[in-house]
Amino acid sequence: MQQNAIRKIVIVGGGTAGWMTAAPLAQRLGRRCEIVLVESPEIGTIGVGEATLPTIRFYNNVLGLDHADFVKKTQATFKLGIEFKDWGHVGNRFFHGFGDFGPPLNGIQPHHYWLRLARTFDQMPAMENWSMASVMARTNKFAMPSDTQPRVTDAFTFGYQFDAGLYAAYLRDYAMARGAQRIEGKITSVDQHPETGFVTAVRLDDGRMIEGDLFIDCSGFRALLIEGALKTGYDDWSEYLPCNSALAVPCARVAPLTPYTRSTAKGAGWLWRIPLQHRTGNGHVYSNAFTTDDQARQDLLDGLDGAALDEPRQLRFVTGKRKNSWVKNVVAIGLSAGFVEPLESTSISLIETAVGTLIEQFPDREFRPELATEFNRILNGRYESIRDFIVLHYKLTQRDDTAFWRYCANMKIPDTLAEQIDLFRETGRVTIRDRDGFGLPSFVSMLMGLGVEPKRYDPFADEVDIRQLHGHFAGLRDLIAQAAAKMPDHAAFLDMNPKA
Structure with a gap:
């Protein structure tokens, strides 16, 4: 017997979140489910989230977007990571690159060997010299990593820097070509079922009523459905992230x-x-x-x-998240679900996660609560892991030149983050709580970049002869430098507008 399928999806709000939600839903459901996006030209979009994580490539690939066309239409550049200046202390500079620091040796991560070498040899070069992404960025070079012959010099990935408004328009055209409809209008009220509280329709200022089965709230900070109608509640993280x-x-x-x-x-x-x-x-x-x-x-x-x-x-803004992003028949995606400041370009990544998880847990009209529970478990965990990673940037400061930085140095932090910092400081180990979030190289980059030098390294790192180890690392460093030197300039590579 056929299940009670969703017949109509109403997306409230456009912008990046709205059209990133509409595009994959239209790709999968556009010919057998009505998809309507309601947006008002009177209500501006935030539109400042122009940098992404490498995960955006998987989102684009699933949609089958033409890479060269995407780069051209969104005015995109390539992003190898983030350069941090004056974080930790004034005059500090380090790079969080998208990639690792070379392959493990005997199953041991390379930063443990670097720590051993730094205790043995004076003037040990910075660990960034073993990050392909960091060396490329430092010299403004870019080339695509090889997918066919993995090498040390291909041990990097990349995201994009693009015009968020152009990206939303690009996805709007994609979604509408696959059956999504756009309705222009300002929502003035929300109808709910008197017994269940489910949203049944939204009403526009011109009197139109738009009914639906599944409602997706992409209304930004207003959170028109998830908070305005359903009063979900908000976890305020201002004590950890005081920027507002x-x-x-x-x-x-x-x-x-x-x-x-x-x-x-x-x-x-x-x-x-x-x-x-x-x-x-x-x-x-x-x-x-x-x-x-x-x-x-x-x-x-x-x-x-x-x-x-x-x-x-x-x-x-107020940093934090809704207590749950999926309540009844409403799913909040984007700023309506929460906001963790854009320090590591996570806003668009959180949209990707929410849309992908919604598709994985897609309901029928019975809206089994187990689906919402699983969705909320995944999204709440992702928000919290990103929160901890961002808080780390502030907490580990050695700056005391302003009241702001003194507050950050002394503020309370989540126990989960305190445990991660203590583990690394004492042993050089990193525990990763969210396997789909920031990985070990990212934590190592930030912790060491902010001045946390572990007291110990993995004891198994002592099993390799120190001279052989030094020669191995010197060879890797030279190989990476030579590979970067042969690459084209970033601007010149963009002029080629290559397919990928």
Whole structure:
């Protein structure tokens, strides 16, 4: 007997979250399920999430997007990681690259061997020299990793830096070509079933009523359905992540075109710099409890390396997440589900996770609660693991030059993160709680970049002869440097607009 299939999906809100949700649903269901997206031109989208994690490539591949066309239509550049400046202490600079530090030796991760070498040899080069992504970024080089012959010099991956508005428009065209419908209008009220509380329809300011079976809330910080109608509740993480404001402004592109995002710590927050083909995205994330909006604006404008193309736009937020993202027949995706500040470009990744998990747990019209429970377990775990990784950036500061950084150094942190830091500080080991989240090389990059040098390394690292070990690492470093030197400049590679 055929199941009681979903007949109509209503997506409330457009922007990146709305159209990233609509595209894969239309791909799978567009010919046998009505998909309607409602958006209002009066309500602007946030549109500052221009940098991504490498996971965006899997999302694009599932949709079957043409790589060259995607790069052209979204003004995309390649992203090998994030450069951190003045984090930990003023004058500090390190790189969180998308890749590892070379292959394990005898099953032992390479940073343990580096720690042993650094205790034996003076002037040991920084560990970033064994990260292919970091060396490429430092020299503004880019080439595609080989999928056919894995080598040390291919031990990296990449994301993109693109115009979020152009990406949303690109996916809108994709979704509508596969049956999704777009309705323009402003939602003024939400109808709910008097007994179950399920959402039955949304009403527009012109009197139209849009009914549906499954409602997806992509209404941004307003959280029109998940909070406005269902009163789900919010886990406020401000005590761990005190930044609550942001200013965003584009500026003219300048050379060289860097294949990475930059984060520069300031007195009460940090600046982002995201280079696109046609411009550079910039912003200042800060706490207005520790600085003024006027001073934050000035810090942002002073940090631009090109002419400002607009006036800075002000944003306010509260870091945290909905207690549950799927309640009854409403699933929140994007900013309506939660917000962890954009320090590691996780916003779009969280949309990918939510959409993918919804498809995996897709309901019929009975809406079995077990599906929502599993969805919420996965999403809550992902938000919490990202929270911990972001909090780590602040907590490990050695800065005491401002009240903001003194607060961060002394603030309480989640027990899960405290245990991760203590384990690494004492033993050099990293425990990964979310296997689909940030991996071991990411934690090693951040922990060591912020000045946490482990007191010990894996005892099995002592089993290799120290001179052989030194020669092995020197050879790897030279191989990586030579491979990067042969690669084209990032801008030149983009001009080729290669397929991948």
